[in-house]
Amino acid sequence: MKKQKYKEVGFINRTLLLHKGPKIQKFDVTFDYNGAHAHQVDSWIHFAIARDVNELYLDFPCKRRHRYELPTFIFSCKSLTVLTLKNCFINFPTNFNLISLKILSLERIYLIGGAINDLISSSPILEYLSLTNCESRTDLNLFIFKVNSKLYVYAPFVVSFELVTSLSRKNYVIKELQSLESASFDCDGMPGLKFNEDDRRRTIVQILDEVRHVKELGLCSCYILALSSGEGQDFITFAVTCLRIKTGLTKWELTGIDYMLKHSPNIETLIISIDKNEGKKPNDKSNYKFNFGDGEFWKLQEPNFLNLLGNLKTVKLYSFMNDLDVHTSTKTEELLEKLQNEMNFLRFLLKNSKVLEKLIITTCNGVFG
Numbered sequence: 001m002k003k004q005k006y007k008e009v010g011f012i013n014r015t016l017l018l019h020k021g022p023k024i025q026k027f028d029v030t031f032d033y034n035g036a037h038a039h040q041v042d043s044w045i046h047f048a049i050a051r052d053v054n055e056l057y058l059d060f061p062c063k064r065r066h067r068y069e070l071p072t073f074i075f076s077c078k079s080l081t082v083l084t085l086k087n088c089f090i091n092f093p094t095n096f097n098l099i100s101l102k103i104l105s106l107e108r109i110y111l112i113g114g115a116i117n118d119l120i121s122s123s124p125i126l127e128y129l130s131l132t133n134c135e136s137r138t139d140l141n142l143f144i145f146k147v148n149s150k151l152y153v154y155a156p157f158v159v160s161f162e163l164v165t166s167l168s169r170k171n172y173v174i175k176e177l178q179s180l181e182s183a184s185f186d187c188d189g190m191p192g193l194k195f196n197e198d199d200r201r202r203t204i205v206q207i208l209d210e211v212r213h214v215k216e217l218g219l220c221s222c223y224i225l226a227l228s229s230g231e232g233q234d235f236i237t238f239a240v241t242c243l244r245i246k247t248g249l250t251k252w253e254l255t256g257i258d259y260m261l262k263h264s265p266n267i268e269t270l271i272i273s274i275d276k277n278e279g280k281k282p283n284d285k286s287n288y289k290f291n292f293g294d295g296e297f298w299k300l301q302e303p304n305f306l307n308l309l310g311n312l313k314t315v316k317l318y319s320f321m322n323d324l325d326v327h328t329s330t331k332t333e334e335l336l337e338k339l340q341n342e343m344n345f346l347r348f349l350l351k352n353s354k355v356l357e358k359l360i361i362t363t364c365n366g367v368f369g
Contacts (some may be wrong), residue, residue, distance in 0.1 A: 009040050014046050024048050033087075035066035042071045052079040053098040054100075055216070059086040064190075065112060085109055087202045096122035108131040121154065129155065130162040136243070145175040153177070161211075162186075162218075175211050182220035186246065201226040209236055218244035219260070221253055221278035225315050229255035241311075242269040248279030254297045261309065268311050274319040274342065298348035305352045312353040316360040317346065 002015055008031075027048035031041060041060075048056060056077075060068040076097045079318040083098070084105040091112050091281070101123040106116075111134065120126060153174040155161065160182040163174075177183075185207065204226035211217065217240045243264055249252050249272075320342060350356070 009037050010187075012044065014041065016044065018244040019047075019051075020050060024051040024053040026057070027053045028057040030057075030059040030061070033060040033062040033066055033068045035062075038068065038122060041068060043305065045071060045074060046066070049077045049079075055082040056080055057082075057084045058088065059084075060088050071110075073245055083296065087324055091318050092118060098123045099125075101126055102212070103128040104276075105130040105132075105281050108220040109134045111306070111317050120158075126158060129158050130164075132162070164322075172207060177210055177211075180211060181213050182206065182216040183214045184244070185223055186218070186220040187222035199227050205236070205331060207256055208238075212236055213239050215240060216242040216244075218246075220246045221250075221275075221280075224253045224256035224260070225279070226256070227259045228253055236263060238264045239266060240264050242271070243267050244271040244273070246273045246275055248276055249274055249338065250279035251297070251341070253279045254341075258301055262304065266311055267306065267309070269314040269316075270312060271316045272318065274322065275365075276322070276338075298344045303346065305348075309353050312349075313355055314358045314360075315349055315353065315356065318340075318362055319365050320346070320361050320363055322363050322365075334336075 029041075029044060033041070039270075041242075045056075046060070058070070062068065067087065067089050069091060070085065072091065072093040075081075075093055076095075078097055078099055080098055080105040083101060083197040084107075086107040086109070088111050089112050090106075096119055098119070099122075102125055104123065104126060105121070105128075107130070112115075116134075121131065153161075153163075153172075153252050156176045156178055158177065159179055161177065161180055165172075173199075205225050208223065208227075217238065224245060229297045238260070243260060245257065245260070249257075294328065321339060346361075350359070
């Protein structure tokens, strides 16, 4: 195995030596890092930066103890417009010079020094920010605000924002996003550890209140379930024109989906990705409105939608009837109920979308985000 790794490193080194041009547009490295060859990986990144690279994609799949530590000189690259980092340590320097950076995406990153807010605040034209399963020894802040176990997002100039987290921290504060046009929130199928249901609902409602003005919004079922509780969110009306929802279309989620449709009067495009792993039965179900018979919910809601969905022109349903797969392990009764829910929802949309122009239905998985 080690011999094979040396061959890979040697091949990459020889390939880079063949490059004679003064400029690199895009540099993409996916390297199965095992703790060795750190200086070689550093040299590859330096090679790209020395040639004024514009787009840099670095991914180092590895075991946790072998995680690659990113060299600090990367944060002085004035030519970078796109930076995507996955599976590595970042020890932030004291100074940054990413003056051209527009897109920043961090996934499975462990921050061992400095503050991510320093990176963001030193990128004056940053438009897109994505944080996916990032960790930190201290607070994971996007604005300097010292409160124990808090994620604080302050990003007044960010246009697009994506947050993927299990909501396992005690507090999440997201505010001052007045430039935001697109937002996406996903729990990635992970339960929030040490986080009770009431705190989860309260946090999600506060987050959604801060992004009520965005034109594009993506939500997973965790956020839909929070809206299904029926507490504390009646004042939120969304300006969204494109709404993406990842859902299991379970009865626990129906009132949350209903809420989003009722409170999004400008919606023109609705994208529903049906995922059987979403919409798990909540631990505390006392606040969820599900006292209706199977297949009755959407029919009962029709009188309330006589003057709604007046702008809905496009509907896309992904993974529709996907559970008909013969390999499914779902019980027959549960399967029939789920398929009936999907058909009832489709019937409801067709009946109440008066200006519908395009309907796309597929059994294939949809892309969320």
